[in-house]
Amino acid sequence: MLERLREEMHQVVSRWDREHARDGMWREPLLAVASADDPLFSELRTAVAPDHAMPGDLLPGARSVLVFFLPFARRLGRENAAEKEFAARSWAEAYVITNRLIHAVNEHLEAVIRDRGFAASTTPATHNFDEERLVSGWSHKHIGFIAGLGTFGSHHWLITEAGCCGRLGSLVTTLPLPPTPRPSVELCLLKAGGKCGGCFKKCRYDALFPDRFDRHACYRQCLANDSHHADLPLVDVCGKCGCEVPCSHGIPKSSETG
Ligand code: SF4
Numbered sequence: 001m002l003e004r005l006r007e008e009m010h011q012v013v014s015r016w017d018r019e020h021a022r023d024g025m026w027r028e029p030l031l032a033v034a035s036a037d038d039p040l041f042s043e044l045r046t047a048v049a050p051d052h053a054m055p056g057d058l059l060p061g062a063r064s065v066l067v068f069f070l071p072f073a074r075r076l077g078r079e080n081a082a083e084k085e086f087a088a089r090s091w092a093e094a095y096v097i098t099n100r101l102i103h104a105v106n107e108h109l110e111a112v113i114r115d116r117g118f119a120a121s122t123t124p125a126t127h128n129f130d131e132e133r134l135v136s137g138w139s140h141k142h143i144g145f146i147a148g149l150g151t152f153g154s155h156h157w158l159i160t161e162a163g164c165c166g167r168l169g170s171l172v173t174t175l176p177l178p179p180t181p182r183p184s185v186e187l188c189l190l191k192a193g194g195k196c197g198g199c200f201k202k203c204r205y206d207a208l209f210p211d212r213f214d215r216h217a218c219y220r221q222c223l224a225n226d227s228h229h230a231d232l233p234l235v236d237v238c239g240k241c242g243c244e245v246p247c248s249h250g251i252p253k254s255s256e257t258g
Pocket residue numbers: 153154155156187188189190191196197198199200245246247252258
């Protein structure tokens with residue numbers, strides 16, 4: 001059943017790439033599964049927020065959590081890195097359209113699961129966080145980690161086998177599925193004990209340092225980008241620390257250190 005869901009997701013993303021995206025916007029999507037009973041979920045109340053939702057809060061009887069990653073086309077990372085002060089126009093547009101794609105993937109997978117006689121509950125793509133504390137009530141990247149999609153980079157993004165440049169979505173279901181294994185090693189070169197730190201050099205907004213992350217400074221820059229692209233819907237994004245670094249579009253190799 002997981003392969004069927006992967007194939008269905010692939011078809012939705014391919015169709016959107018043909019019909020809605022100029023010059024190609026997404027690469028091959030990834031889909032992973034966490035057991036709704038995974039003990040790491042309860043740790044999110046310590047690691048992320050005391051009121052972080054559990055799978056059963058979103059769907060009574062939940063058995064599995066599906067987490068998907070929609071990797072951006074490489075050109076989007078290049079264009080965002082090349083734009084010096086603000087997020088590139090194409091990066092901001094990709095954020096807007098990918099929010100819609102996440103919704104479409106969620107709806108499609110939910111319909112496939114319902115056809116099989118199981119329930120599913122989708123989760124919002126974004127803006128499900130507390131605007132003062134800037135912590136999430138349903139953190140896709142932490143849930144992606146639990147599902148084995150990747151490990152956290154020094155830039156606090158999830159590094160997947162398709163890199164970190166892209167967007168995550170998730171849904172909770174009563175369909176029992178085997179959980180996907182988590183990577184056995186750190187994918188971030190620095191966290192693995194090697195040399196890199198390319199992401200720190202990319203942040204020019206006093207937010208990301210080797211020893212600390214100022215999430216308020218980061219969010220200020222995200223809001224500055226929203227103001228800069230004021231004609232678009234809300235685009236409180238930046239992403240410079242994940243663009244044109246060794247982990248942008250795949251598992252980083254030590255020969256590519258930033
Ligand atoms: S740029 Fe280097 S140090 Fe930063 S997250 Fe990626 S691999 Fe880790």
